[in-house]
Amino acid sequence: MPRKSFVSILIVFALLFCCYAPAEAAEQNGVVMNENVIHKLKDGSRLVEKPLIVLSRTTSYVTASKTYEYENSDGVVEWSAKITGSFTYTGTTSFCTSSACVTTVYSGNWHEAVNNASYAGNAAFASVTMELKFLFIVIKTQNVSLTLTCDANGNLS
Secondary structure (H helix, E strand, C coil), X not given: CCHHHHHHHHHHHHHHHXXXXXXXXXXXXXXXXXXXXXXXXXXXXXXXXXXXXXXXXXXXXXXXXXXEEEECCCCCEEEEEEEEEEEEECCCCEEEEEXXXXXXXXXXXXXXXXXXXXXXXXXXXXXXXXXXXXXXXXXXXXXXXXXXXXXXXXXXX
């Protein structure tokens, strides 16, 4: 076999080996759930709950975030709200130690009217109200409640 062919085959196998990611490694790579959850609203718009992302983890501490995107009836993402929570867990109990929520406007005349983040027990909470204005008049209001929980073994939802 010519040397170039042998080197090419080795490179292909190395790339395949490096790109292979077993299913058990999904959380280590950051994604806990792998599908969007869609919440359809009465007016044809929808809230899309994006996959939960693990930002950091140790044997007793985890920080994660979950994002909700608001899509108008044409499927255009107009804004998002992201909750981030930090948790400690021991195998018998878990506690949330911090919670934060950030909103981002991508299009339209939306603005954040309310953004309250809190935590209690093993859960991080956020309550967000976004308002759409036209000529300084609020023409639409959208409320979103975000929750991030951690069980005693560090499993997130």
